[in-house]
Amino acid sequence: DADVTQTPRNRITKTGKRIMLECSQTKGHDRMYWYRQDPGLGLRLIYYSFDVKDINKGEISDGYSVSRQAQAKFSLSLESAIPNQTALYFCATSDRTGSYEQYFGPGTRLTVT
Amino acid sequence: AQKITQTQPGMFVQEKEAVTLDCTYDTSDQSYGLFWYKQPSSGEMIFLIYQGSYDEQNATEGRYSLNFQKARKSANLVISASQLGDSAMYFCAMREGKNRGSTLGRLYFGRGTQLTVWP
Numbered sequence: 001d002a003d004v005t006q007t008p009r010n011r012i013t014k015t016g017k018r019i020m021l022e023c024s025q026t027k028g029h030d031r032m033y034w035y036r037q038d039p040g041l042g043l044r045l046i047y048y049s050f051d052v053k054d055i056n057k058g059e060i061s062d063g064y065s066v067s068r069q070a071q072a073k074f075s076l077s078l079e080s081a082i083p084n085q086t087a088l089y090f091c092a093t094s095d096r097t098g099s100y101e102q103y104f105g106p107g108t109r110l111t112v113t
Numbered sequence: 114a115q116k117i118t119q120t121q122p123g124m125f126v127q128e129k130e131a132v133t134l135d136c137t138y139d140t141s142d143q144s145y146g147l148f149w150y151k152q153p154s155s156g157e158m159i160f161l162i163y164q165g166s167y168d169e170q171n172a173t174e175g176r177y178s179l180n181f182q183k184a185r186k187s188a189n190l191v192i193s194a195s196q197l198g199d200s201a202m203y204f205c206a207m208r209e210g211k212n213r214g215s216t217l218g219r220l221y222f223g224r225g226t227q228l229t230v231w232p
Contacts, residue, residue, distance in 0.1 A: 031218050042222040099146055100208050100218045104158035
Protein backbone atom coordinates (compact mmCIF):
# COMPACT_ATOMS: atom_id res chain seq x y z
CA ASP A 1 0.00 0.00 0.00
CA ALA A 2 1.10 3.55 -0.73
CA ASP A 3 2.59 5.52 2.15
CA VAL A 4 0.79 8.74 1.21
CA THR A 5 -2.69 8.49 -0.26
CA GLN A 6 -4.97 11.16 -1.64
CA THR A 7 -8.67 11.04 -2.32
CA PRO A 8 -10.21 11.66 -4.72
CA ARG A 9 -7.69 11.19 -7.51
CA ASN A 10 -9.78 13.14 -9.97
CA ARG A 11 -12.64 15.55 -9.39
CA ILE A 12 -14.73 17.80 -11.55
CA THR A 13 -16.81 20.37 -9.73
CA LYS A 14 -18.73 23.52 -10.48
CA THR A 15 -17.93 27.08 -9.58
CA GLY A 16 -19.12 27.96 -6.09
CA LYS A 17 -19.15 24.42 -4.74
CA ARG A 18 -17.30 23.45 -1.59
CA ILE A 19 -14.87 20.61 -2.04
CA MET A 20 -12.54 18.71 0.24
CA LEU A 21 -9.39 16.89 -0.74
CA GLU A 22 -8.11 14.34 1.72
CA CYS A 23 -4.65 13.09 2.49
CA SER A 24 -3.59 10.19 4.69
CA GLN A 25 -0.14 8.88 5.49
CA THR A 26 1.27 5.81 7.13
CA LYS A 27 4.85 7.04 7.39
CA GLY A 28 4.43 8.36 10.91
CA HIS A 29 5.67 11.81 9.91
CA ASP A 30 4.75 14.90 11.86
CA ARG A 31 4.94 17.27 8.95
CA MET A 32 2.39 17.49 6.15
CA TYR A 33 2.04 19.86 3.23
CA TRP A 34 -0.39 20.80 0.48
CA TYR A 35 0.94 22.04 -2.86
CA ARG A 36 -0.70 22.92 -6.12
CA GLN A 37 0.92 22.51 -9.52
CA ASP A 38 0.04 24.61 -12.51
CA PRO A 39 1.68 24.16 -15.92
CA GLY A 40 4.87 26.19 -16.14
CA LEU A 41 4.78 27.27 -12.51
CA GLY A 42 6.15 24.31 -10.63
CA LEU A 43 4.72 23.44 -7.22
CA ARG A 44 3.55 26.14 -4.87
CA LEU A 45 2.84 25.70 -1.19
CA ILE A 46 -0.72 26.24 0.00
CA TYR A 47 -0.58 25.18 3.67
CA TYR A 48 1.68 23.17 5.89
CA SER A 49 1.38 21.61 9.33
CA PHE A 50 4.14 20.53 11.67
CA ASP A 51 1.79 18.80 14.08
CA VAL A 52 -1.90 18.62 14.85
CA LYS A 53 -1.90 21.99 16.61
CA ASP A 54 0.46 23.79 14.26
CA ILE A 55 -0.91 24.93 10.90
CA ASN A 56 0.69 27.57 8.74
CA LYS A 57 -0.18 29.39 5.55
CA GLY A 58 1.98 28.95 2.52
CA GLU A 59 2.44 31.36 -0.33
CA ILE A 60 -0.97 30.86 -1.97
CA SER A 61 -3.45 30.14 0.84
CA ASP A 62 -6.23 32.51 -0.24
CA GLY A 63 -9.40 30.58 -1.08
CA TYR A 64 -8.23 27.47 0.78
CA SER A 65 -8.49 26.12 4.30
CA VAL A 66 -7.07 23.03 5.95
CA SER A 67 -7.77 20.68 8.81
CA ARG A 68 -5.28 18.40 10.57
CA GLN A 69 -7.64 15.84 12.05
CA ALA A 70 -4.87 13.57 13.30
CA GLN A 71 -1.17 13.11 12.81
CA ALA A 72 -1.91 10.95 9.79
CA LYS A 73 -4.62 13.06 8.14
CA PHE A 74 -4.50 16.48 6.54
CA SER A 75 -7.43 17.78 4.50
CA LEU A 76 -7.58 20.71 2.10
CA SER A 77 -10.87 22.52 1.48
CA LEU A 78 -11.91 24.91 -1.23
CA GLU A 79 -14.74 26.87 0.37
CA SER A 80 -16.15 28.17 -2.89
CA ALA A 81 -14.35 26.75 -5.88
CA ILE A 82 -13.45 28.98 -8.79
CA PRO A 83 -12.07 28.03 -12.23
CA ASN A 84 -8.55 29.29 -11.55
CA GLN A 85 -8.27 26.69 -8.80
CA THR A 86 -8.18 24.07 -11.53
CA ALA A 87 -4.84 22.38 -10.92
CA LEU A 88 -3.03 19.26 -9.78
CA TYR A 89 -2.90 19.12 -5.99
CA PHE A 90 -0.26 17.23 -4.05
CA CYS A 91 -0.07 16.25 -0.43
CA ALA A 92 3.38 15.55 0.99
CA THR A 93 4.91 14.49 4.28
CA SER A 94 8.35 14.80 5.78
CA ASP A 95 10.24 13.70 8.81
CA ARG A 96 11.86 16.14 11.20
CA THR A 97 15.35 14.72 10.86
CA GLY A 98 17.97 14.12 8.23
CA SER A 99 17.34 15.62 4.84
CA TYR A 100 13.68 16.39 5.54
CA GLU A 101 12.92 14.69 2.23
CA GLN A 102 9.30 15.07 1.25
CA TYR A 103 7.22 12.08 0.21
CA PHE A 104 4.42 12.90 -2.16
CA GLY A 105 1.00 11.45 -2.65
CA PRO A 106 -0.17 10.55 -6.16
CA GLY A 107 -1.93 13.88 -6.67
CA THR A 108 -5.52 14.97 -7.15
CA ARG A 109 -6.47 16.46 -10.48
CA LEU A 110 -9.17 19.05 -9.82
CA THR A 111 -11.19 20.75 -12.53
CA VAL A 112 -13.54 23.61 -11.67
CA THR A 113 -16.02 24.43 -14.43
CA ALA B 114 12.93 36.93 -6.24
CA GLN B 115 12.68 33.28 -7.08
CA LYS B 116 14.53 30.99 -4.75
CA ILE B 117 14.96 28.28 -7.39
CA THR B 118 15.58 29.02 -11.05
CA GLN B 119 15.48 26.44 -13.79
CA THR B 120 16.30 28.22 -17.04
CA GLN B 121 15.65 25.34 -19.44
CA PRO B 122 11.93 24.82 -20.09
CA GLY B 123 12.78 21.92 -22.37
CA MET B 124 15.77 19.74 -23.12
CA PHE B 125 16.34 17.02 -25.69
CA VAL B 126 18.90 14.24 -25.49
CA GLN B 127 19.58 11.13 -27.49
CA GLU B 128 19.33 7.78 -25.79
CA LYS B 129 22.57 6.68 -24.08
CA GLU B 130 23.94 10.22 -24.00
CA ALA B 131 24.45 12.27 -20.82
CA VAL B 132 22.40 15.39 -20.10
CA THR B 133 22.70 18.20 -17.57
CA LEU B 134 19.66 20.00 -16.20
CA ASP B 135 20.45 23.38 -14.70
CA CYS B 136 19.35 24.71 -11.35
CA THR B 137 20.42 27.81 -9.47
CA TYR B 138 19.21 28.79 -6.03
CA ASP B 139 19.06 31.81 -3.81
CA THR B 140 19.41 31.66 -0.05
CA SER B 141 21.27 33.46 2.70
CA ASP B 142 21.21 30.42 4.96
CA GLN B 143 24.37 28.44 5.60
CA SER B 144 22.48 25.20 6.13
CA TYR B 145 20.10 24.12 3.40
CA GLY B 146 19.26 21.15 1.25
CA LEU B 147 18.76 20.68 -2.48
CA PHE B 148 16.54 18.08 -4.08
CA TRP B 149 15.67 16.84 -7.52
CA TYR B 150 12.32 15.24 -8.29
CA LYS B 151 11.12 13.55 -11.46
CA GLN B 152 7.53 13.79 -12.65
CA PRO B 153 6.63 11.39 -15.47
CA SER B 154 3.55 11.92 -17.57
CA SER B 155 1.56 9.84 -15.09
CA GLY B 156 1.93 12.74 -12.65
CA GLU B 157 3.55 11.33 -9.53
CA MET B 158 6.54 13.04 -7.92
CA ILE B 159 9.55 10.77 -7.62
CA PHE B 160 12.49 11.73 -5.41
CA LEU B 161 15.81 11.35 -7.22
CA ILE B 162 18.66 12.84 -5.24
CA TYR B 163 19.56 15.09 -2.30
CA GLN B 164 22.53 17.33 -1.53
CA GLY B 165 23.10 18.98 1.82
CA SER B 166 24.90 22.29 1.88
CA TYR B 167 27.63 20.92 4.12
CA ASP B 168 28.18 17.76 2.09
CA GLU B 169 31.68 17.90 0.71
CA GLN B 170 31.12 15.44 -2.08
CA ASN B 171 28.59 15.64 -4.87
CA ALA B 172 25.64 13.33 -4.33
CA THR B 173 25.21 10.36 -6.63
CA GLU B 174 22.38 7.87 -7.00
CA GLY B 175 22.89 5.37 -9.77
CA ARG B 176 22.79 7.25 -13.09
CA TYR B 177 21.95 10.52 -11.32
CA SER B 178 24.53 12.87 -9.91
CA LEU B 179 24.23 16.36 -8.55
CA ASN B 180 26.90 18.82 -9.60
CA PHE B 181 26.96 21.08 -6.55
CA GLN B 182 28.85 24.36 -6.93
CA LYS B 183 28.25 26.23 -3.70
CA ALA B 184 30.00 29.47 -4.61
CA ARG B 185 27.96 29.72 -7.80
CA LYS B 186 24.79 28.58 -6.01
CA SER B 187 24.13 25.94 -8.59
CA ALA B 188 22.90 22.37 -8.20
CA ASN B 189 22.73 20.85 -11.65
CA LEU B 190 21.40 17.35 -12.21
CA VAL B 191 23.44 15.12 -14.46
CA ILE B 192 21.80 12.04 -15.94
CA SER B 193 24.25 9.65 -17.51
CA ALA B 194 23.39 7.12 -20.19
CA SER B 195 19.88 8.51 -20.79
CA GLN B 196 17.04 6.06 -21.29
CA LEU B 197 13.69 6.53 -22.97
CA GLY B 198 12.07 6.19 -19.56
CA ASP B 199 13.91 9.29 -18.39
CA SER B 200 11.55 11.43 -20.47
CA ALA B 201 9.72 13.45 -17.82
CA MET B 202 9.49 16.80 -16.09
CA TYR B 203 12.31 17.43 -13.62
CA PHE B 204 12.04 19.76 -10.66
CA CYS B 205 14.78 21.24 -8.54
CA ALA B 206 13.79 22.18 -4.98
CA MET B 207 15.41 23.72 -1.93
CA ARG B 208 14.83 23.41 1.79
CA GLU B 209 16.17 26.31 3.81
CA GLY B 210 18.13 26.05 6.97
CA LYS B 211 17.70 25.04 10.53
CA ASN B 212 17.47 28.56 11.87
CA ARG B 213 14.22 29.36 10.15
CA GLY B 214 11.88 28.23 12.89
CA SER B 215 8.53 27.13 11.63
CA THR B 216 9.43 27.27 7.95
CA LEU B 217 11.96 24.50 8.34
CA GLY B 218 11.10 21.62 6.11
CA ARG B 219 9.07 23.36 3.44
CA LEU B 220 10.40 23.14 -0.11
CA TYR B 221 10.70 25.83 -2.73
CA PHE B 222 10.38 24.46 -6.26
CA GLY B 223 11.61 25.65 -9.61
CA ARG B 224 9.33 25.70 -12.63
CA GLY B 225 10.74 22.51 -14.02
CA THR B 226 12.54 21.26 -17.12
CA GLN B 227 10.79 18.94 -19.56
CA LEU B 228 13.31 16.33 -20.70
CA THR B 229 12.71 14.35 -23.85
CA VAL B 230 14.90 11.39 -24.66
CA TRP B 231 14.83 10.30 -28.29
CA PRO B 232 16.03 6.99 -29.72
